[in-house]
Amino acid sequence: MRRSVILAISIALFAGCGPPRTWDAHTTSSLPPASLNLTTLTDKRVATLGVVTPPALQGYGPALSHALVEALAQVTPPLPAQPILDTLNALNQQGLAPMPVT
Secondary structure, eight states, X not given: OHHHXXXXXXXXXXXXXXXXXXXXXXXXXXXXXXXXXXXXXXXXXXXXXXXXXXXXXXXXXXXXXXXXXXXXXXXXXXXXXXXXXXXXXHHHHTTOSSSOOO
């Protein structure tokens, strides 16, 4: 009796679910160019822009941008990153944006 109840509940739960799907996000990496010297970047701030996320994760964009700044500070050698808001403010102050970006 107990097994048939568990079986019936399992069938009811799985009948409403669609087939399992994988994420459509793919990442690749490539070797950095030989001309890139990270030690020269340690005394300058690195500008960061917003992290682009898939539509299902759009709400996580700001948190991922902050995580990127924190991750750059923890690499060896540490890279002092400039948060996205400071980058956008610098673009606006230099007149490099066609209209104010907020």
